[in-house]
Amino acid sequence: MTDLTQWLPRAVAAIERWQSEYGPFTTHPSLAVADDSLARAFDDLTARLRDNYPFFHPRYVGQMLKPPHPAAVLGYVTAMLVNPNNHALDGGPATAAMEKDVVARLAGMFGLPQHLGHLTSSGTIANLEALFVARESHPGKAVAYSADAHYTHARMCHVLGIDGVAIPTDAGGRMDLFALEQSLASGHIGTVVATLGTTGLGALDPLPEVVAMARAYGARVHVDAAYGGFFALIADDSPEGVASAPFAAVADADSIVIDPHKHGLQPYGCGAVLFADPSVGRFYVHDSPYTYFSSDELHLGEISLECSRAGAAAAALWLTLEVLPLTAEGLGAALRPGRHGALEWHRLLERSAALRPYQAPELDIVTYLPRRTSMTEVDALSASVFHAAGAGDPRTQVHVATYAVTAAQARARSLGLREDADATRILRSVVMKPESAADIPAIHARLELLASDA
Numbered sequence: 001m002t003d004l005t006q007w008l009p010r011a012v013a014a015i016e017r018w019q020s021e022y023g024p025f026t027t028h029p030s031l032a033v034a035d036d037s038l039a040r041a042f043d044d045l046t047a048r049l050r051d052n053y054p055f056f057h058p059r060y061v062g063q064m065l066k067p068p069h070p071a072a073v074l075g076y077v078t079a080m081l082v083n084p085n086n087h088a089l090d091g092g093p094a095t096a097a098m099e100k101d102v103v104a105r106l107a108g109m110f111g112l113p114q115h116l117g118h119l120t121s122s123g124t125i126a127n128l129e130a131l132f133v134a135r136e137s138h139p140g141k142a143v144a145y146s147a148d149a150h151y152t153h154a155r156m157c158h159v160l161g162i163d164g165v166a167i168p169t170d171a172g173g174r175m176d177l178f179a180l181e182q183s184l185a186s187g188h189i190g191t192v193v194a195t196l197g198t199t200g201l202g203a204l205d206p207l208p209e210v211v212a213m214a215r216a217y218g219a220r221v222h223v224d225a226a227y228g229g230f231f232a233l234i235a236d237d238s239p240e241g242v243a244s245a246p247f248a249a250v251a252d253a254d255s256i257v258i259d260p261h262k263h264g265l266q267p268y269g270c271g272a273v274l275f276a277d278p279s280v281g282r283f284y285v286h287d288s289p290y291t292y293f294s295s296d297e298l299h300l301g302e303i304s305l306e307c308s309r310a311g312a313a314a315a316a317l318w319l320t321l322e323v324l325p326l327t328a329e330g331l332g333a334a335l336r337p338g339r340h341g342a343l344e345w346h347r348l349l350e351r352s353a354a355l356r357p358y359q360a361p362e363l364d365i366v367t368y369l370p371r372r373t374s375m376t377e378v379d380a381l382s383a384s385v386f387h388a389a390g391a392g393d394p395r396t397q398v399h400v401a402t403y404a405v406t407a408a409q410a411r412a413r414s415l416g417l418r419e420d421a422d423a424t425r426i427l428r429s430v431v432m433k434p435e436s437a438a439d440i441p442a443i444h445a446r447l448e449l450l451a452s453d454a
């Protein structure tokens, strides 16, 4: 594996070499700190950082968390030593060019013939921008998203003063098309948000049908692929790939959000929004003519709601994609094992006497519960398995997550649970590190044991 103890000194040396070309100068004494006081504080920092879950480890299959790829760290740290600001071209021409380059690669991954887009500090801000454009292009109209969509959509509709409409989901956690059509028929919906990879279940909304239906009613389509977007690289309907149809339809959407800081191996601070029609840039800068935004001289600060943004984030993604390109063999090869692990885990759960699947995974998120008969028993045992698995000797800990489901959601999946409570926690695992795949049988066995001991 790429050894950062070798590479980080090269980052410092390369930037110092560039700096030295401008001639020597003395750092102001006000900025000088004694090595021993820094050492004390640094020791304190590293001690405090131990208070974390082992996101890096194969047996951490809890939330959507993992460390960035070393190439991303190297790209980030190297550019951070310069600290360019991608708000404006003269804030850092090099990283602005890298940002345009990586955004074009993301658009290419989805097959967009043309695009306008930029990186953001998160999926939340990227979705805010997409909904801002939804509001500006269809003023007075509502935005529809599924009941399982990320809560950011309801929240950002509130921020933007748009009506948000939650469309019920089906037994697979996907947007219900019948309910969507009823809502569209009201004439009130201006934009439909389809999620490719819901945050809870990794469900894929039926995008081809959503696009056709939205078009029939004159509505726009925004795709929230913050989590699932990179699965486009392995959307080949193969046994270790994912369904191709939803990803093929992304090219027909009006806007797309994808989070490189989720499945793109980046440190936090890297989301992206893409628009299929470059002319939406007019909503950002009202006094610029339409043609400005399709010219090559696009100025990132004029098409972003955020001002200062880390050029280092663009450098990190750029360096990562240079070595792990957006192809099935490149970054795709880092996604397939997790998908494989999720499917294998699902098969183990189907045969298990102690645990059972909640629903089949469409991506790399597995949901499961103890084989108990009532909502309260499932809730109590899920919680105790969750706590027991993550406790004790670090060499045997298994980290999973819990997920709350309502009685109606459990009923939709025919789990046959006695409804002695309105909701229950179940267990949820995101198999997002390729290294976790090989550990799935052992992880499953450990959880099975805990669920049957109790």
Ligand SMILES: *Cc1c(COP(=O)(O)O)cnc(C)c1O
Binding pocket: 122, 123, 124, 125, 127, 150, 152, 195, 197, 198, 199, 224, 225, 226, 227, 259, 271
């Ligand atoms: C994570 C996520 C978001 C929010 O993105 P952040 O980067 O956490 O701000 C939005 N939508 C979906 C589907 C997500 O998975």
